[in-house]
Amino acid sequence: xxxxxxxxxxxxVQEGDNSIxxxxxxxxxxxxxxxxxxxxxxxxxxxxxxRSNMDKRQGQRVTxxxxxxxxxxxxxxxxxxxxxxxxxxCAETTGRRALTFGSGTRLQVQP
Amino acid sequence: DGGITQSxxxxxxxxxxxxxxxxxxxxNHDAMYWYRQDPGQGLRLIYYSQIVNDFQKGDIAEGYSVxxxxxxSFPLTVTSAQKNPTAFYxxxxxxxxxTEAFFGQGTRLTVV
Numbered sequence: 001x002x003x004x005x006x007x008x009x010x011x012x013v014q015e016g017d018n019s020i021x022x023x024x025x026x027x028x029x030x031x032x033x034x035x036x037x038x039x040x041x042x043x044x045x046x047x048x049x050x051r052s053n054m055d056k057r058q059g060q061r062v063t064x065x066x067x068x069x070x071x072x073x074x075x076x077x078x079x080x081x082x083x084x085x086x087x088x089x090c091a092e093t094t095g096r097r098a099l100t101f102g103s104g105t106r107l108q109v110q111p
Numbered sequence: 112d113g114g115i116t117q118s119x120x121x122x123x124x125x126x127x128x129x130x131x132x133x134x135x136x137x138x139n140h141d142a143m144y145w146y147r148q149d150p151g152q153g154l155r156l157i158y159y160s161q162i163v164n165d166f167q168k169g170d171i172a173e174g175y176s177v178x179x180x181x182x183x184s185f186p187l188t189v190t191s192a193q194k195n196p197t198a199f200y201x202x203x204x205x206x207x208x209x210t211e212a213f214f215g216q217g218t219r220l221t222v223v
Contacts, residue, residue, distance in 0.1 A: 008151065009121075011161060013162070014188075029159070031209070032209050032210075034211060034212075036214075041219075042216055042217065043115075043201055043203075043214035043215050043216045043217050044115075044154070044214045045214070046211050046213070049211060055118050058221065075122075087147075089153055089154070091212075092211070093209055095208070095209065096161060096208040096209070097171065097208065098142075098156050098159040098208065099144075099212055100156070101146075101153040101154040101155075102153050103151075103153040105154050
């Protein structure tokens, strides 16, 4: 398959464990944040989003936490499965700007 | 099925040639985007368009050109002025700039 990122930071977890992927952003004016999952050779897929008027949002097996004070975003994946193995990107924007992406984290799930 | 279609999936071109990457969406989205992805890096914005007949440069627009003559189409031309064009190119669209962007499956461009 295609190589999405040869030198990405990697998080390795055991199947069934919870995963936490972190992201720092620099623009204090950012008001919309998204997490994407990208499998090798494919386009990014939406996981969950959050606006700046919220601190936490939950989806199916995923939770996003936003700490505006320290400009930090995290993605928590419960009961991680082999199918969760991918590269995860956070992205942010404000106003009418296009999304700005972080550099990504590779999640490896060990069976 | 609604979605974004990029074509071709793989593209090979000789150095010095211009090449155009196709991106079509049937989601009725106003905003469309082109990103470039290199190994070890995140997605970098090349160009974006918020409405038909209007587009803005992103962070790495040099060596690229776009057009937005129709709402559903946003082709990207990689010109001979782009010094290192080999990369994975991703097109996306959204209903509005501050909402979820939907991505196509990408075009892998290799210049030989």
